[in-house]
Amino acid sequence: MTADPRPPMQLVYEKSQPGRRAATLPDPELPVPDLPEALRREQAPRLPELSEPELVRHFTALADRTFGVDTGFYPLGSCTMKHNPRVNERVVALPGFRDLHPLQEEDGAQGALELMWRLQEILAEVVGLDAVSLQPAAGSQGELTGLMLMRAYFEDRGEGEGRDTVFVADTAHGTNPASVTMAGYKLQKVGTDERGNLDVDFLREHVDERTAGLMLTNPSTLGLFDERIEEVADIFHGAGALLYYDGANLNAVCGISRPGDMGFDIVHYNLHKTFSQPHGGGGPGGGPVAVRAQLEPFLPVPVVARDGERFRFDEDRPKTIGKVRGYYGPFGVFVRSYAFIRSYGPRLREMSEVAVLNANYLLARLRDAYDLPYDRLCMHEFVLSARTLKREHGVTALDVAKRLMDYGFHPPTIYFPLIVPEALMIEPTETEPKERLDAFADAMLAIAREAAEEPGLVKDAPHRRPVKRLDEVKAAKQAIVRYRFDEHPDAGAAREPVQPVEAPKGV
Numbered sequence: 001m002t003a004d005p006r007p008p009m010q011l012v013y014e015k016s017q018p019g020r021r022a023a024t025l026p027d028p029e030l031p032v033p034d035l036p037e038a039l040r041r042e043q044a045p046r047l048p049e050l051s052e053p054e055l056v057r058h059f060t061a062l063a064d065r066t067f068g069v070d071t072g073f074y075p076l077g078s079c080t081m082k083h084n085p086r087v088n089e090r091v092v093a094l095p096g097f098r099d100l101h102p103l104q105e106e107d108g109a110q111g112a113l114e115l116m117w118r119l120q121e122i123l124a125e126v127v128g129l130d131a132v133s134l135q136p137a138a139g140s141q142g143e144l145t146g147l148m149l150m151r152a153y154f155e156d157r158g159e160g161e162g163r164d165t166v167f168v169a170d171t172a173h174g175t176n177p178a179s180v181t182m183a184g185y186k187l188q189k190v191g192t193d194e195r196g197n198l199d200v201d202f203l204r205e206h207v208d209e210r211t212a213g214l215m216l217t218n219p220s221t222l223g224l225f226d227e228r229i230e231e232v233a234d235i236f237h238g239a240g241a242l243l244y245y246d247g248a249n250l251n252a253v254c255g256i257s258r259p260g261d262m263g264f265d266i267v268h269y270n271l272h273k274t275f276s277q278p279h280g281g282g283g284p285g286g287g288p289v290a291v292r293a294q295l296e297p298f299l300p301v302p303v304v305a306r307d308g309e310r311f312r313f314d315e316d317r318p319k320t321i322g323k324v325r326g327y328y329g330p331f332g333v334f335v336r337s338y339a340f341i342r343s344y345g346p347r348l349r350e351m352s353e354v355a356v357l358n359a360n361y362l363l364a365r366l367r368d369a370y371d372l373p374y375d376r377l378c379m380h381e382f383v384l385s386a387r388t389l390k391r392e393h394g395v396t397a398l399d400v401a402k403r404l405m406d407y408g409f410h411p412p413t414i415y416f417p418l419i420v421p422e423a424l425m426i427e428p429t430e431t432e433p434k435e436r437l438d439a440f441a442d443a444m445l446a447i448a449r450e451a452a453e454e455p456g457l458v459k460d461a462p463h464r465r466p467v468k469r470l471d472e473v474k475a476a477k478q479a480i481v482r483y484r485f486d487e488h489p490d491a492g493a494a495r496e497p498v499q500p501v502e503a504p505k506g507v
C-alpha cells in the first residue's frame with residue numbers, strides 16, 4: 001500500500017504573494033464618504049493575497065481531504081450520519097424562507113409559522129405525546145430543557161424539594177449525566193443486565209418518593225430495545241416520577257413504536273440525526289422537546305399556535321420555564337427536517353425498517369470475526385468488541401478504526417458505550433445500498449485477518465492518509481496550540497511573511 005501521494009498542504013498564508021488579487025474593480029466614480037479619523041485603520045488587515053485560481057485550488061484541495069457522507073460510508077454509531085437529500089437544500093434556500101428576518105412580524109411570516117406548526121404536529125405524532133417546543137438547538141440542550149420541565153412540574157405540585165434524584169443507565173451518552181448535574185439533580189446510575197436491558201430488580205429496590213425520573217434511550221446505545229420497558233415505566237410512575245426519552249436513537253423506531261406508548265413523558269429529538277441535516281463538526285442541530293399534556297404549561301416560549309387559518313407565536317404561558325434559545329430555534333434545520341419527513345409521507349416507517357435491516361445485515365456478516373457481547377437481533381446499530389483481537393494479537397479497537405481509514409471508510413464510534421471493552425459501535429443508516437455495506441464488511445473481515453497474520457500493519461495504520469497516527473500522549477503533554485509557519489517543516493516558507501499593504505483611502 002502506498003502513502004498518500006499528494007504533497008503536504010500549506011496554509012493559505014504561506015501561499016500568499018504580495019499584490020496578488022482576484023478580480024479587481026475600477027475605482028468607483030462615486031464619492032467615498034470620509035470615515036472619522038478614529039475609526040480608520042492604520043494598516044491594511046493581514047489577509048492572504050492570492051490569485052483567484054490559486055484561491056479556488058486551495059479550498060478545493062481542503063475539501064478533497066475532508067471526509068463526509070458525500071465522500072464515503074460513515075458508520076459512526078449513535079450519530080446517524082445519513083445522506084442529506086438535496087431537495088432539503090433547495091427548499092431551505094427558497095427566498096421566502098432564506099430572506100426572513102427573525103423579527104419579521106407574524107403577518108409577513110405565515111408560511112414559516114405554518115411550517116413550524118406542522119413540524120410540531122408531526123413530531124408529536126411520531127413520539128405519541130401531546131405538545132412540542134422546537135426551541136432547543138441540540139439533543140443535549142433538549143435534555144437540559146426536558147429536565148428543567150421536570151423540575152418545573154414537580155415544583156408546581158409542591159414536590160420540588162422532595163424529589164432530587166434522576167436515574168441514568170450505565171450505557172447512556174455522556175450528555176445524560178451532564179444534563180442531570182446541570183439541572184441540579186443527583187445522579188443515580190442503573191446497571192444493564194446480561195441481555196442488555198435495564199436492571200429491573202435494582203430499580204424496584206431504589207426508586208422511591210425521592211426519585212424525580214429516569215433518562216433512557218430506547219433502543220439503548222447497545223442498539224438493543226429494552227424488552228422490559230413497560231415494567232420500568234410502571235416502577236417510575238408508581239413512585240410518582242417521570243420518564244425522559246433520549247431520542248438520539250429514534251431512527252430505529254419511527255412509525256413502528258412510540259416513546260409515549262412505552263410510558264415516556266418527555267422526549268427530545270435530534271433533528272440532525274433522525275431527520276437529516278448536514279451535521280458533524282458541531283452543527284447545525286435541532287433538539288425539539290415533546291411532552292405529555294400535564295407538562296405542556298411549562299414549555300419554553302414562544303410555541304407556535306394556530307387560530308383557524310392564522311398562525312401566531314403564543315407567548316402567554318404563565319408557567320413557562322422561559323426561553324432556552326434566541327428567537328424561535330434553528331429555523332433552517334426545521335425546514336430541512338420538514339422537507340425530509342414530508343418526502344417520506346406516510347411511509348416514514350420504511351426509513352426505520354431499512355435502517356434496522358441494514359444494521360442486522362452488517363451484524364450477520366461480522367459476528368464471527370469479532371466478539372458480540374450481546375447476542376440479540378439489533379435495532380439500527382450494534383456494538384462489537386475487539387477484545388479477542390486484543391488478547392490474542394495485541395490489536396485494539398483503536399487500531400481497527402485507524403486501519404479502516406486506509407480502506408476508505410470513516411471509523412465507527414469506538415470505546416462507547418463504556419460497559420463494552422474495546423467497543424466498536426456501528427450504525428450504517430438506511431441510506432446505504434447493499435454494495436457499500438458489503439464493501440465495509442469485506443474491509444472489517446480483511447482487518448480481522450490482518451490482525452492475526454500481520455498485526456504490525458494494523459497497529460501502525462493509517463498508512464494512506466495525509467497524516468499518520470498521532471502520538472496522543474505527546475499531543476496532550478506538549479500541546480502546541482499555535483501554528484508557526486516559519487517552523488513548519490513543509491513550509492515553502494523561506495518566503496517573507498505577509499506584508500501589510502497600504503490601506504486604500506477612506507477604508
Ligand SMILES: *Cc1c(COP(=O)(O)O)cnc(C)c1O
Binds near residue numbers: 079140173287
Ligand atoms: C448524539 C447523542 C446525544 C446528544 O445529542 P447532541 O445533538 O449531539 O447534543 C445524546 N444521547 C445520545 C444517545 C446521542 O447519540
